[in-house]
Each structure stands twice: as C-alpha cells, then as structure tokens.
Amino acid sequence: MRKVHVNLSATLLVGEAKFRPSHNGFSRRKSFVVLMPRCPGSPRRRSSAFTLIELLVVIAIIAILAAILFPVFAQAREKARQASCMSNLKQMGTGALMYSQDYDELVMPVGLSTTAGFNYYWWGRYVFATQTIIESEGLLYPYMKNQQIQACPSYENEVFNGLTNKTGYGYNGNQLSPSVGGTWNSVPLAAIKSPSETVLMADAAKVQLSGGQTVVWTSPVLQAPLERVPGFHGRHNGMGNILWVDGHVKALKPAYLAENDGLDALRVKNNIGDIVPAGSTTANNDLMDLN
Secondary structure, X not given: OOOOOOOOOOEEEEEXXXXXXXXXXXXXXXXXXXXXXXXXXXXXXXXXXXXXXXXXXXXXXHHHHHHHHHHHHHHHHHHHHHHHHHHHHHHHHHHHHHHXXXXXXXXXXXXEOOOOOEEEEOOEEEEOOXXXXXXXXXXXXXXXXXXXXXXXXXXXXXXXXXXXXXXXXXXXXXXXXXXXXXXXXXXXXXXXXXXXXXXXXXXXXXXXXXXOEEEEEOOXXXXXXXXXXXXXXXXXXXXXXXXXXXXXEEXXXXXXXXXXXXXXXXXXXXXXXXXXOOOOOOOOOOOOOOO
C-alpha cells in the first residue's frame, strides 16, 4: 500500500456529488469532503487580536480627543446656562416694570422697612427673629409667581447668608433706590435719562478672604464703580448678564479696575469687576447713575 503524506495545515473543501436517478425516480445526493493541502510558502492567517502597541495608540488618541472636546462641552453647557440666566433677568425686568406701573411710575426700591419684626426686600421677606428669608413674599414675587428665577443657574454661593439667600443677582439700588435715614427711596422712571443704558440688575457677587481662603458671597445690591466695591460677576465664560432699565438683557465683560486693597488678583481670578463703558480705564458711574 502506498503511503500518502498530508500537510497538517490543509484546507477542507466541502462539496456535493450527484448520482443518476434511482429505481424510485428520485435523485440521490451525497456529501463529500476533500482535504486540500496548503501550498508551501503560502502565508498563514493573521490573528485578529490587537497588539499592546495598537491598544496604547488608541488610548492615546482617545485621551487627546477628550482633552480637546471636554472644554468645548463645558463652554457649551455654560452657554446654555447663560441663556437661562438671561431669561431669568428678562422676567425680573418685566416684573420690575409692572411694579413701577402699579406704584405711580416709581422704580422698585431695594426694600421696605417695617416695625413688625421683618423687612421686605426685592428678593424676599426677612424675619429678624428666625434670621430667615421667605422668597415667595418679596417685592417682585407677585409679578413673577416663581422664586426659582431669582437664582442664577451658574451661581454657587459659598457662604449661605440668611438675609441675602442664594440669588446671584444684584440690584442697582444705591443709584435707583438710595437710602436716606435708613429708608430706601424710589426714583421716578422719568428721572432716568437713558433707560437703555442704565443698569437695573446684573450678575453679582463679592470676593473676600476668610480664614486665608477666597470666599465668593452673594451681593443682592450692586454697587456703582465709584463706590469702589466691585461686584459685577462674569460667571458665564468670563461674561456677565446685565438687565437694563428698559427691559433688555445684554452680556458684558467685567472691567478689572485696580482698587489696591489686596483683593485685585482675587477679583480677576474669580471674574469679578465693575460695569463701565467699553474702553474705560478709570472708575465711573456712566452706566449706573440717572444721567
């Protein structure tokens, strides 16, 4: 008997053989298998698994893409929050104008003092005995019916203050509602020469050092630049939203004017500055006073 040598790397071919009709008229089929030897020198099939170097390259590419895209996603998310903040200010501006219509065209005051153990402020009613604020009883609330819009979605108050609560917005109170003898007065709307260029409210916060650490806290009253207490907060990608007396909302970048009080660097780091006309390098109240 002749010996047959078969290559172990052979390839199997499966086929089917046909035979002539059988006695009952049906054709018969029979499967067969042919063992085909692999040709010498032909390449072997390559494994489909990744090598370590290939995996490291893929991981490096993903890391690079993440480093590029994550800041973009964060900016896009903050842009959406800024739009929500603008909507809040727009609604508060409408409420402030409605307040003026109900009170003889007088600008809404910062607050109203009482002798009953509490005061009313634009952001709520403050009870002295319990040191709590009731947001649903503020001067603006009857015209908004929604206390949530008084809080900027991008603002995180590091110091919870019972009086100011968490608003994130500051009212141009010292110019539009000056305090005389402990009472906040209201100026007539007609006294404001340029309503479209006079600040009503804006993103606001103040910075200070407490225990050697920087603290950002709520500032419900926005002070004018000449008062030398910067409080305009550029919390939306370096920009801050401003509500103007005529009701429109616009974003501006804070002006970082030197106060030389040891907090200038902290203000710049936390995007806290003043509201002044574009190009101004010195403090002025051009966008906040009645003129």
